Amino acid sequence: MGLAPLLDAAPAIPIHAVAAMAAFGISVVQLAAPKGTLPHRMLGWIWVGLMLSVAVSSFWIHQIRLVGPWSPIHLLSIFVLITVPLAVWRAHQHRVADHRRIMISVFCGALVIAGLFTLLPGRIMHAVVFGP
Numbered sequence: 358m359g360l361a362p363l364l365d366a367a368p369a370i371p372i373h374a375v376a377a378m379a380a381f382g383i384s385v386v387q388l389a390a391p392k393g394t395l396p397h398r399m400l401g402w403i404w405v406g407l408m409l410s411v412a413v414s415s416f417w418i419h420q421i422r423l424v425g426p427w428s429p430i431h432l433l434s435i436f437v438l439i440t441v442p443l444a445v446w447r448a449h450q451h452r453v454a455d456h457r458r459i460m461i462s463v464f465c466g467a468l469v470i471a472g473l474f475t476l477l478p479g480r481i482m483h484a485v486v487f488g489p
Contacts, residue, residue, distance in 0.1 A: 358485070358486060358487065358488045359485065359488070360485060362481050362484035362485050362489070363481055363482070363485050366481055367417070367418070369414045369415075369417035369418050370418055370481060372410065372414045373410075373411055373414040373415060373418060374475075374481075374482065376407045376408075376410040376411045376414065377407075377411045377468060377472065379407050380404055380407040380408050380411060380468060381468045381469075381472065383400050383403060383404045383407065384404065384464045384468060386400060387400055387401065387404065387460075388461075388464075392453075392457075393453075401445075401448075405441055405442075405445060408437055408441050408463065408467070409437070409438065409441060411434075411437070411467070412434040412435075412437040412438050412441075412467075413434075413438070415430060415431060415433075415434040416431065416434065420480075420481075430471065430474075433466065433467055433471060436463075436466070436467070437463060437467050440459050440462070440463055441459075441463060443459060444456050444459035444460050444463070447459060
């Protein structure tokens with residue numbers, strides 16, 4: 358267990374991982390804290406920036422190659438790049454139920470489920486968490 362596998366990886370990988378972990382932490386706070394407050398909006402903008410960073414950085418990660426340099430995880434990145442701005446727009450329109458549904462979907466799919474896949478044997482985050 359240690360950060361060496363992450364720090365030895367190509368630069369996009371630690372950027373991607375740190376942004377994803379920070380977004381996960383903020384997600385937990387956002388889900389538990391009061392909604393519509395100034396702190397919720399401020400953390401929300403930080404979360405949006407982190408999630409867009411996670412999605413964009415993924416396009417420089419090609420550890421799994423199924424179609425040329427791409428894998429299904431890159432479809433998830435496209436999903437994030439479309440749905441996160443949509444969720445912000447829904448909040449701006451005061452369509453809170455839509456905003457909540459989209460944000461929870463992104464959290465569950467892009468951070469929880471995709472995050473669990475990074476813990477599979479042979480992946481960098483598996484080596485970080487469980488050792489080589």
